[in-house]
Amino acid sequence: MRRAGVFLALAFLVFCGGPRTLEAQLGIGGSLTGRTALELYRGDFSAVTHPIVDSAESVIAVASEWEFLLGRAFAHSSRRFEVTVDGTLQQFATAGFLQRNYAPRTQSFSLQTLYTERLEAGTLTLDAQVGTRGISDLTPMPLYLPPGYLAYSLDAGFSRRVSENTGVDAHVRFQDRDYAGPSVLQTLDYLDLRSFEVHAGGDRVSYGTPGTDDYSTLRVFAAYLHQRYPLQGHRRDHKVQVGSRWYLDRWETWGLRVTLDASGILNRSNSSRVEYNAARIAATARQRLGERYLLLLTGIWSGKSYLGPQEFLVPGEEADNAAIFEGELSRVLGAGISVSAGGSWTRAETNISGDYYQRVRFYVGLDKILGF
Amino acid sequence: MLRCLIVLAAVPGVLDAQDVNRDAVDSAHTAYLDVYEVYEDTKATWGEVTTRWESLIADLEQADRRDDEAARNRLRPLIQGMVGERGDARREFRKAEADWYDAGRTLIRRIGAYQLYLSNRLLEADEESQDSLLDEYDEMDALRDEVENQMGPQEPLTLPEMPDLEAMPENTPAELRRKAGRLEDHVAVLDRLLDDLDSEIGRLEIDLQRENTMRRWERDPGGRRNLPTGVGGAGAGGTGADTTEVDLDEPTLAQKIEELKQLKEEVTDNRDRFQERAEELRRRLGGTP
Numbered sequence: 001m002r003r004a005g006v007f008l009a010l011a012f013l014v015f016c017g018g019p020r021t022l023e024a025q026l027g028i029g030g031s032l033t034g035r036t037a038l039e040l041y042r043g044d045f046s047a048v049t050h051p052i053v054d055s056a057e058s059v060i061a062v063a064s065e066w067e068f069l070l071g072r073a074f075a076h077s078s079r080r081f082e083v084t085v086d087g088t089l090q091q092f093a094t095a096g097f098l099q100r101n102y103a104p105r106t107q108s109f110s111l112q113t114l115y116t117e118r119l120e121a122g123t124l125t126l127d128a129q130v131g132t133r134g135i136s137d138l139t140p141m142p143l144y145l146p147p148g149y150l151a152y153s154l155d156a157g158f159s160r161r162v163s164e165n166t167g168v169d170a171h172v173r174f175q176d177r178d179y180a181g182p183s184v185l186q187t188l189d190y191l192d193l194r195s196f197e198v199h200a201g202g203d204r205v206s207y208g209t210p211g212t213d214d215y216s217t218l219r220v221f222a223a224y225l226h227q228r229y230p231l232q233g234h235r236r237d238h239k240v241q242v243g244s245r246w247y248l249d250r251w252e253t254w255g256l257r258v259t260l261d262a263s264g265i266l267n268r269s270n271s272s273r274v275e276y277n278a279a280r281i282a283a284t285a286r287q288r289l290g291e292r293y294l295l296l297l298t299g300i301w302s303g304k305s306y307l308g309p310q311e312f313l314v315p316g317e318e319a320d321n322a323a324i325f326e327g328e329l330s331r332v333l334g335a336g337i338s339v340s341a342g343g344s345w346t347r348a349e350t351n352i353s354g355d356y357y358q359r360v361r362f363y364v365g366l367d368k369i370l371g372f
Numbered sequence: 373m374l375r376c377l378i379v380l381a382a383v384p385g386v387l388d389a390q391d392v393n394r395d396a397v398d399s400a401h402t403a404y405l406d407v408y409e410v411y412e413d414t415k416a417t418w419g420e421v422t423t424r425w426e427s428l429i430a431d432l433e434q435a436d437r438r439d440d441e442a443a444r445n446r447l448r449p450l451i452q453g454m455v456g457e458r459g460d461a462r463r464e465f466r467k468a469e470a471d472w473y474d475a476g477r478t479l480i481r482r483i484g485a486y487q488l489y490l491s492n493r494l495l496e497a498d499e500e501s502q503d504s505l506l507d508e509y510d511e512m513d514a515l516r517d518e519v520e521n522q523m524g525p526q527e528p529l530t531l532p533e534m535p536d537l538e539a540m541p542e543n544t545p546a547e548l549r550r551k552a553g554r555l556e557d558h559v560a561v562l563d564r565l566l567d568d569l570d571s572e573i574g575r576l577e578i579d580l581q582r583e584n585t586m587r588r589w590e591r592d593p594g595g596r597r598n599l600p601t602g603v604g605g606a607g608a609g610g611t612g613a614d615t616t617e618v619d620l621d622e623p624t625l626a627q628k629i630e631e632l633k634q635l636k637e638e639v640t641d642n643r644d645r646f647q648e649r650a651e652e653l654r655r656r657l658g659g660t661p
Contacts, residue, residue, distance in 0.1 A: 284590075332578045332581045336581065
């Protein structure tokens with residue numbers, strides 16, 4: 001909590017101060033979301049995040065969730081500076097554990113500052129982020145909650161249009177993530193990660209029917225990541241990722257936006273047990289329905305294949321194979337308020353012993369646009 | 373230098389010692405002239421945009437009188453399309469006006485300080501030197517007058533008055549009635565424009581709410597897509613930077629709504645003013661319709 005307090009003080013200073021050399025153009029804007037969710041968990045998957053094993057195969061949780069997002073932008077001719085703060089609070093009540101029922105509470109905050117400058121040769125972006133997550137009364141599996149951490153990242157990028165329809169970009173990114181485990185759970189420290197990434201890509205825009213704003217973008221990218229897990233001995237991972245993203249915007253004519261992502265990863269390491277190939281496919285569709293409704297659908301599938309035999313799930317790695325499906329229907333009520341209802345299904349499996357983790361979630365919520 | 377410091381103590385406002393000399397006045401004058409040129413340019417742009425805007429409003433008024441639906445449909449998007457341009461022109465003009473005013477105040481302060489310095493020197497100067505000091509003092513006086521005349525009262529940025537619709541002593545009741553009728557026609561046009569603005573603001577606010585929902589969907593702030601056991605691995609997370617080039621000139625939905633709300637306020641003020649004036653004319657006519 002002390003760390004969260006320091007973080008909030010820092011966020012307040014940056015947010016309310018702002019750079020003196022840039023003229024303020026916009027007030028503070030953002031959103032507040034309140035939600036109630038019912039979640040059903042099943043599985044026999046064992047995770048590194050909790051020392052206690054509860055042999056319940058299925059548990060149930062009711063969650064109350066609050067999210068806020070606040071942003072402020074400053075702009076002056078070709079320069080723009082944005083500050084964004086967001087936070088999430090979740091309080092759960094659980095039932096179905098054999099040993100005792102838990103009441104976990106999580107709070108996460110992040111602060112992002114983004115500087116953009118349009119130069120003659122292209123556009124420069126500098127992005128700094130810091131985020132923290134805290135959790136109390138952490139539950140054992142099968143109710144998986146991500147552990148607490150403090151993370152920061154720095155990203156510098158440059159993009160330029162090489163023709164009217166084509167652009168290229170390059171980024172370098174550094175990330176540090178420090179997991180905060182209780183003293184009885186020092187294995188969480190094995191998840192600590194330092195990562196350096198070089199990323200390059202290009203995109204091509206195709207315009208739709210003349211006289212409309214319809215367009216689509218095809219993007220291809222390649223990245224190299226060097227990752228270190230300081231408390232896992234000398235482990236050094238070298239990841240190569242290639243992928244593409246297709247984005248279709250038919251908002252004006254059909255009220256539809258679609259994003260398709262596909263990527264592959266080759267992970268090689270000086271520790272042979274974590275060498276694998278992985279693939280990921282994700283699709284998101286946003287469909288406007290009538291005057292006030294919006295339908296959101298997302299599907300994600302990921303698969304992983306280790307080069308050598310595995311005896312256990314390696315700390316720092318996610319479950320081997322996973323699928324997520326999510327859907328939400330929202331309606332604009334007016335006065336900046338929208339109501340939403342949705343559900344999701346998540347299943348993760350590991351190749352090691354066929355263990356699985358599954359979550360089904362239903363929720364209803366209200367979104368309020370904020371403006372000052 | 374000592375003399376400068378003594379003078380400085382007597383000069384109101386905040387001036388550093390290095391600002392009390394002829395060079396400081398000349399550099400402030402050069403800066404003032406540069407800023408004034410920008411002010412004149414932005415003022416001309418604002419004037420030109422305002423003329424076009426008024427012309428469109430007048431055309432819309434005529435189209436309303438003729439009940440010409442085709443012309444109305446053609447003109448309303450043009451008027452709405454000018455909102456951004458008008459907002460930019462007004463912002464730039466206001467900024468240039470403020471810069472010009474600041475530069476003018478700085479120049480006048482430096483002239484005042486330098487004149488005080490010159491008058492101190494006059495007390496001790498011999499006759500030969502006194503002439504040149506007096507010449508310089510007069511030159512500063514002339515420069516100050518020129519700048520103060522240029523600055524004058526600040527022009528308010530409002531929609532134009534309608535002097536031809538003022539009630540004049542020589543107006544006959546028929547003329548007053550005609551003027552009141554024209555004002556009421558104008559109020560009716562502005563009422564329809566306000567309806568259009570309301571529906572456009574409403575439409576954009578719905579779009580903004582949808583954008584907000586879609587942004588929340590992308591962000592995953594509660595970490596609902598995290599999987600056991602770690603974060604940032606090669607599973608459902610992964611790299612996918614959105615590196616589409618940023619269009620800094622493209623106003624956001626929130627900015628567009630803000631522009632329209634400002635315009636609505638401006639139009640509402642003018643509508644109320646025309647309404648009041650029409651009522652005043654009707655009162656003078658003794659309530660004659």
